[in-house]
Amino acid sequence: NAGVTQTPKFQVLKTGQSMTLQCAQDMNHNSMYWYRQDPGMGLRLIYYSASEGTTDKGEVPNGYNVSRLNKREFSLRLESAAPSQTSVYFCASSGPYQETQYFGPGTRLLVL
Amino acid sequence: SQKIEQNSEALNIQEGKTATLTCNYTNYSPAYLQWYRQDPGRGPVFLLLIRENEKEKRKERLKVTFDTTLKQSLFHITASQPADSATYLCALRNTGNQFYFGTGTSLTVIP
Numbered sequence: 001n002a003g004v005t006q007t008p009k010f011q012v013l014k015t016g017q018s019m020t021l022q023c024a025q026d027m028n029h030n031s032m033y034w035y036r037q038d039p040g041m042g043l044r045l046i047y048y049s050a051s052e053g054t055t056d057k058g059e060v061p062n063g064y065n066v067s068r069l070n071k072r073e074f075s076l077r078l079e080s081a082a083p084s085q086t087s088v089y090f091c092a093s094s095g096p097y098q099e100t101q102y103f104g105p106g107t108r109l110l111v112l
Numbered sequence: 113s114q115k116i117e118q119n120s121e122a123l124n125i126q127e128g129k130t131a132t133l134t135c136n137y138t139n140y141s142p143a144y145l146q147w148y149r150q151d152p153g154r155g156p157v158f159l160l161l162i163r164e165n166e167k168e169k170r171k172e173r174l175k176v177t178f179d180t181t182l183k184q185s186l187f188h189i190t191a192s193q194p195a196d197s198a199t200y201l202c203a204l205r206n207t208g209n210q211f212y213f214g215t216g217t218s219l220t221v222i223p
């Protein structure tokens with residue numbers, strides 16, 4: 001099992017460009033999450049999906065959109081990137097009781 | 113406002129000693145609290161979960177306590193080893209399906 005995979009690993013964008021971060025899990029989990037991690041701020045939840053077909057906003061959703069494509073995949077889209085979105089982005093998934101989150105390796109994004 | 117605070121400074125301890133990390137929270141009523149380990153350049157890895165009605169949980173050299181009156185969790189690593197050097201994150205799940213993380217404590221175990 002690969003667990004949670006994320007692509008790309010690194011990305012550099014210019015202000016105003018768009019991109020989609022991809023996440024997939026092979027653990028048959030219902031819940032999936034997108035976080036960003038910034039120095040001194042900890043992990044902050046951007047969006048989550050409790051099940052296929054549903055998505056909800058987290059703490060910091062502004063400037064992002066998500067799609068729960070199917071049970072395995074949960075993508076995060078930046079429509080018009082801003083330097084404030086420079087961060088490390090982590091995708092996670094959790095099983096039926098949402099007690100343990102399994103994280104991907106992260107995507108390091110730099111917006112110039 | 114809601115806050116989760118961990119030891120703000122890095123923690124350095126001698127190999128073989130017990131490391132104790134603190135997680136304090138305000139204005140949350142967590143159903144449970146979790147601890148994760150994060151190595152540089154990698155995603156967090158789940159270590160332990162403790163529920164609001166549990167006082168203590170152990171797993172090998174790890175021990176977690178949870179005091180809902182003090183709004184505090186303590187995370188202990190006994191007989192610490194250099195391989196335990198990492199950043200440790202606490203997280204709590206409030207009502208709903210959201211998790212909230214502390215900023216982490218960096219632990220270095222000196223041989």
